[in-house]
Amino acid sequence: MERRYIILANWKMNPETEKEALTLARAYKNLDVPKGIEFGALVPLPYARPIAKLWGRNKMLLGLQNINSEKSGAFTGEVSFAMLKPWTPKLVIVGHSERRAIGETDAEVNQKVLRALKENVTPIICVGEKVRDDHGFFLRTVEDSLKACLASVPKSAYPSIIIAYEPVWAISSNGGREMLPAECHEMMIFIRKVIADMLGGNKNMPRVIYGGSVNELNSREYLESGADGLLPGHASLDPKKMQKLFNSLAPIQK
Ligand code: PEP
Numbered sequence: 001m002e003r004r005y006i007i008l009a010n011w012k013m014n015p016e017t018e019k020e021a022l023t024l025a026r027a028y029k030n031l032d033v034p035k036g037i038e039f040g041a042l043v044p045l046p047y048a049r050p051i052a053k054l055w056g057r058n059k060m061l062l063g064l065q066n067i068n069s070e071k072s073g074a075f076t077g078e079v080s081f082a083m084l085k086p087w088t089p090k091l092v093i094v095g096h097s098e099r100r101a102i103g104e105t106d107a108e109v110n111q112k113v114l115r116a117l118k119e120n121v122t123p124i125i126c127v128g129e130k131v132r133d134d135h136g137f138f139l140r141t142v143e144d145s146l147k148a149c150l151a152s153v154p155k156s157a158y159p160s161i162i163i164a165y166e167p168v169w170a171i172s173s174n175g176g177r178e179m180l181p182a183e184c185h186e187m188m189i190f191i192r193k194v195i196a197d198m199l200g201g202n203k204n205m206p207r208v209i210y211g212g213s214v215n216e217l218n219s220r221e222y223l224e225s226g227a228d229g230l231l232p233g234h235a236s237l238d239p240k241k242m243q244k245l246f247n248s249l250a251p252i253q254k
Helices: 018-029 045-055 106-118 137-149 155-160 181-199 219-224 239-249
Strands: 005-010 037-042 061-064 091-094 122-127 162-165 207-210
Touching: 005 061, 005 091, 005 162, 005 207, 005 239, 018 037, 018 045, 018 239, 037 091, 045 061, 091 106, 106 122, 106 137, 122 137, 137 181, 155 181, 162 181, 181 207, 181 219, 219 239
Parallel strands: 005 037, 037 061, 061 091, 091 122, 122 162, 162 207
Antiparallel strands: none
């Protein structure tokens, strides 16, 4: 079955109030999304339920930005999938660089991936180097992280996973430059090669998407350079920008 492109908005710790979050979610509902695209948002936990209610059976995908890998226990301040039932998110992003910066490790990401898969939730695994070097050591960083995050994940589960390549230096809040489409192309090939080697072939491949200063001006180029989808952060808080981003992609077919 042909897969569609997927665009996932990472709202991060925004907006400040539930009222604003619902306004944004309502605006998302009214966006004109091209046919070949699946669209969703990764929202702060307190907004997830009201947005789920608002979106109802709408085809939009709703996801979280973190979850604990255990069902319950002595984990002060944490939230488990079990607590969200009967509502279950469609997706959860794990290993985002902003969470890694406050201590999340590949080993913890791996446990979250295994838990998400058990709960039929799609894990979006973020990997990406902090800086680049001329000798390609950053490739090893990405490879090691991928392998650690995917440890003991059954091969049959790989198609239910999304890998998000997000070079930390290209994230807008870090103030770096945008990644070039040619660099994105190389990384898509590299990541797929690492995974194909792990799988022993290119069956059961996960989707590999790109995130880092994605906007209405560069989205099409990133998709044309081989990404299966995009993860806009800052731009996703402005529905007008999101509409422009979708307009820049239409018509599109994978
Ligand atoms: C992100 O941090 O997930 C992200 C992609 O942010 P931005 O688009 O703002 O660079």
